[in-house]
Amino acid sequence: MRRTGERNGRDIGMASSAANWVRRSVAALRGAYYGWVIVAVAALGVFMSGPGQTYSVSTFIDPLIADFGWSRAQVSGMYSGGTLAAGFLMTVVGRLVDRRGYRTMLTIIALCFAGALFFMSTVQSLAALFFGFMMIRTFGQGSLTLIPNSMVPQWFVRRRGRVLSVLAIAGAASSAVLPFVNIQLIDGMGWRFAWIFWGCVLALVMAPVAWYFTRERPEDLGMLPDNAARRPAPSSAGEEGEQEDDEISWDVSEVLRTSTFWIVLIVVSIPSMVGTGAQFHHMSILARNGVSLEIAAAVFTVAAVTRVCVTPLAGYACDHFRMKFVIAVGMLLQAVNLFYMLFVASAPSAVALGVIQGTRMAILQLANAVVWPHFFGRRYLASIRGVTTMAMVISSSLGPLPFGLGYDIFDGYMEVLILMTVLPLAGAGAILFVQRPHKKADLT
Numbered sequence: 001m002r003r004t005g006e007r008n009g010r011d012i013g014m015a016s017s018a019a020n021w022v023r024r025s026v027a028a029l030r031g032a033y034y035g036w037v038i039v040a041v042a043a044l045g046v047f048m049s050g051p052g053q054t055y056s057v058s059t060f061i062d063p064l065i066a067d068f069g070w071s072r073a074q075v076s077g078m079y080s081g082g083t084l085a086a087g088f089l090m091t092v093v094g095r096l097v098d099r100r101g102y103r104t105m106l107t108i109i110a111l112c113f114a115g116a117l118f119f120m121s122t123v124q125s126l127a128a129l130f131f132g133f134m135m136i137r138t139f140g141q142g143s144l145t146l147i148p149n150s151m152v153p154q155w156f157v158r159r160r161g162r163v164l165s166v167l168a169i170a171g172a173a174s175s176a177v178l179p180f181v182n183i184q185l186i187d188g189m190g191w192r193f194a195w196i197f198w199g200c201v202l203a204l205v206m207a208p209v210a211w212y213f214t215r216e217r218p219e220d221l222g223m224l225p226d227n228a229a230r231r232p233a234p235s236s237a238g239e240e241g242e243q244e245d246d247e248i249s250w251d252v253s254e255v256l257r258t259s260t261f262w263i264v265l266i267v268v269s270i271p272s273m274v275g276t277g278a279q280f281h282h283m284s285i286l287a288r289n290g291v292s293l294e295i296a297a298a299v300f301t302v303a304a305v306t307r308v309c310v311t312p313l314a315g316y317a318c319d320h321f322r323m324k325f326v327i328a329v330g331m332l333l334q335a336v337n338l339f340y341m342l343f344v345a346s347a348p349s350a351v352a353l354g355v356i357q358g359t360r361m362a363i364l365q366l367a368n369a370v371v372w373p374h375f376f377g378r379r380y381l382a383s384i385r386g387v388t389t390m391a392m393v394i395s396s397s398l399g400p401l402p403f404g405l406g407y408d409i410f411d412g413y414m415e416v417l418i419l420m421t422v423l424p425l426a427g428a429g430a431i432l433f434v435q436r437p438h439k440k441a442d443l444t
Contacts, residue, residue, distance in 0.1 A: 033227035034215060035155035039163055041213050042148030043170035045106065048206045050174035051117055051198040052140015054279070055300075057133075059182040063191040070126065078126055080397050082133030086142050087393030093143050094150075094386015095252075102151045102382075103214035109147060110207040113139035117199035121192040137393070145171075146389045150382040153373040154217045157225045161318025164369045165311045168362060172307040175300075217378075225378075248439055249377030255384055258437045260375060265388055267327065267427040268368045269395040271334045271360070274420045277399030278338060285413050289345045298347075299354040306358025314363045318370045324431045327367045331428035333360035338421045342414055368392075375436055 050056045061075055097105045116135035123129050148167055156163045185194035218225055255261045278285070286296040317326050337356050344353050372388060373381050406416025 034221055034223065035152075035163075035218060035225075035227065037213055038155050038215065039152055039166055041106075041209055042152050043167050044206065044209060045110075045144050045148040046167045046170040047174045048110070048113075048202060049140045049144035049171075050178040051195075051202075052113065052136040052142075052144070053175070053178075054141075054276075055175045056178045056182060057136070059179050059186065060191050060194070063186055064123075064129070067191075074126060075129070076400075078130040079133050080400070082130050082135075083137045083141075083397040084394060085134045086137035087390045087397065089138050090142050090146060090390035090393060091383075091386040093138075093146060094383040094389070097147055097150065097382035097386075098380055101216050102147060102154075103211065103216065106147050106151070106210040106214055107207050109139050109143045110202050110210050113144065114199040114202035114207070116140070117195050117202065121195035121199070142389055142393055146382070146385050149369045150385045151214070153370075153381060154378050155225055159226060159319060160373065161366065161370050162312065162315035164318075165315030165366055167369070168311045168314075168366050169308055171365070172304050172311065172362075176304045249379030249381075250384070250437075250439060251380045252383045252387060254439070255376055255380075256387075260434055260437045263430055263434050264327075264371060264375070265391055267331065267431045268364070268371070268388075269391050270423045270427045271331070271364050272392045273395040273399040274338060274423055275334065275361075275399070276396040277401075277403045277420070278341065278417075280400040281403045281407070281413070284407075285341055285417075286344055286350070288412060289342075291344060291346075291350060295347050295350045299350050299357065302351050302354025303358035303361065306355050307362045310359050310362040311366060314366045317363070318366060323367065323371050323374055324434050326363065327371065327431045328428045330360055330363035330367055331424040331431065333363065334424035335421045335428070336360075338417050338424070342417055 057079070064070065064075060093105075093109075113136070116132065116139050119128075120132040120136060123132055149164065152164055152167065153160055182194055185197055189197075215221060218227075250258075282299070283293060283296050286299075287293070314326075333356060337353070337360055340349075340353055340356060344350050368388075372384055376384055402420070403413065403416055406419075407413055410416070
């Protein structure tokens with residue numbers, strides 16, 4: 001009994017020491033600008049959204065089909081349905097973040113995501129698969145991108161684009177690392193163990209980091225955004241009348257009454273739909289051109305490397321050029337990406353496709369993170385991002401269908417790719433007419 005008591009005492013002492021170390025570390029970090037700690041936590045969150053992203057889930061599809069004998073159409077239907085359901089929950093998540101705070105919600109979401117991954121390891125039926133997909137898309141793909149991309153703009157204004165590029169790089173790293181790790185785990189221990197592994201990582205790493213290191217706003221620590229000694233001066237790079245005023249914030253009801261919101265939302269949702277559709281049918285499209293599976297798969301690797309290289313430049317562009325011009329360039333690259341797929345028939349052209357794809361992803365994903373706080377401020381950003389994330393998730397769930405129907409009707413992808421190219425071109429034109437809204441004018 002005495003040995004047991006001593007062992008328990010040592011365990012409690014070790015836990016207390018660990019907690020004290022964390023507190024001392026937080027205190028030491030407060031001597032510097034704490035925003036950089038927030039960036040690190042947010043980047044980890046984006047990276048750990050990976051188990052709920054398509055690039056990770058795709059490695060589980062064949063093992064599921066092999067074990068249960070389900071058709072690919074059945075599994076794809078459950079995934080699309082779960083993604084669609086998850087999209088409608090994003091507005092709820094956004095409002096909860098604004099009400100409960102980033103620290104509480106990021107911790108809860110990490111634990112819920114871990115529970116969802118544990119649930120995926122127990123799947124035995126299509127109904128359970130649908131529910132599991134809905135949960136991992138809600139907590140992973142949706143919430144663990146929504147919260148970090150809403151949290152960081154609370155701490156940075158003038159360097160918002162460059163700082164958010166760190167999160168985009170974390171997402172690119174996740175897309176490069178997780179599929180490889182999944183394959184090793186599935187081959188070695190089985191697909192159920194792979195889900196459990198990532199659930200443990202979320203519960204034992206992401207949740208504690210979120211709880212101990214997340215803080216809400218720089219003002220809570222006696223700081224200002226960008227660690228400024230006073231309020232940041234207006235940026236000379238913006239449009240006339242587009243000075244950064246992070247203290248003027250719009251709530252959701254106000255945002256929904258502006259034409260700017262709806263135009264930007266529709267435009268940035270177009271790549272989510274057409275890009276997901278093209279990616280879902282990527283292997284089939286290139287196979288029709290005579291490209292081998294190995295070369296077609298290499299496009300994703302080239303795109304990931306390109307994203308890492310281009311993202312810092314995209315961040316610089318977001319900080320120094322008008323947002324509508326940055327988005328327009330990304331939309332034009334999306335159109336080129338779709339149209340160029342018709343001509344990819346060799347390894348060099350596949351590499352070029354990867355470069356184009358990675359560049360447009362870097363620009364559009366970062367611009368989508370920057371544009372909302374740029375136009376509508378910081379205070380209600382999570383609720384606003386809840387609405388925009390819902391639209392993005394829903395549009396991504398609808399993307400594969402037009403490509404599949406086009407293939408069945410025309411026995412190929414040429415017609416549907418040409419048709420889909422028109423959408424980002426129209427978006428590039430529409431975004432040029434957007435002006436930053438003025439709250440007083442809109443409310444009178």
